[in-house]
Amino acid sequence: QVQLAESGGGLVQAGDSLRLSCSASGRTFSSYIMGWFRQSPGKEREFVAAIGVSDKNSYYEDSVKARFTISRDNAKNTVYLQMNSLKPEDTAVYYCAASGIVHAPITSPGRYAYWGQGTQVAVSS
Numbered sequence: 337q338v339q340l341a342e343s344g345g346g347l348v349q350a351g352d353s354l355r356l357s358c359s360a361s362g363r364t365f366s367s368y369i370m371g372w373f374r375q376s377p378g379k380e381r382e383f384v385a386a387i388g389v390s391d392k393n394s395y396y397e398d399s400v401k402a403r404f405t406i407s408r409d410n411a412k413n414t415v416y417l418q419m420n421s422l423k424p425e426d427t428a429v430y431y432c433a434a435s436g437i438v439h440a441p442i443t444s445p446g447r448y449a450y451w452g453q454g455t456q457v458a459v460s461s
Contacts, residue, residue, distance in 0.1 A: 338362040338434050338450050345430060345455030348422055352459070356417040358432030358452055366410040369435040371448055372417045374428035374457075381431070383443040385417060395442055400426075422459045429454040 344356040356372070371386040385406040386395045394406050405418040415432055435442075436449030 338365060338368065340432050340434060340450055340452035342430065342432050342452040342455040345457045347458045347460065350423055350459055350461050352422050353418070353420045354422065354457060356419065356430055356432075356455060356457075358415045358417075360413045360415070360434065362413070365413040365434075368450075369442065369447075370406075370408060370415040371433045371435065371442065372406060372415075372430060373433060373445060373448075374426075374430045375454075376428045381445050383445075384430070386442045387415065397443070419457070422457075424459045424461045427457060427459050429456050 339361040340358055342356060342358050348354055367389060369388055372384040373381050374384050375381040383397050384400055385404055387406045387408050391408050403421045408415040431454045432452045433448035434450040435447050438447055440447040
């Protein structure tokens with residue numbers, strides 16, 4: 337089991353950058369595929385990015401691919417989401433998640449067994 341805690345959200349202007357962090361408890365962090373999702377009011381939770389157990393394989397939702405970078409530091413039990421050129425449509429609560437053993441697509445929330453409490457990102461125009 338792993339517990340996750342996000343940090344780094346805030347209110348920024350369009351074009352600014354933010355780096356979200358997700359700290360994990362437990363000694364098996366390095367064995368989890370990690371993902372970032374986001375949810376806006378009235379919308380379903382949507383995939384943003386994911387990273388494999390090393391930092392060699394990463395996956396992105398198309399609208400963030402050129403602007404966001406996911407990375408991980410297994411020594412620090414932390415996964416990051418660097419967000420550049422933020423847009424108002426990026427406004428959402430951002431959640432990190434650790435995958436379970438469910439055979440679901442890496443972009444599906446159902447793949448992930450453990451979730452953080454979320455951190456709010458608000459981008460003004």
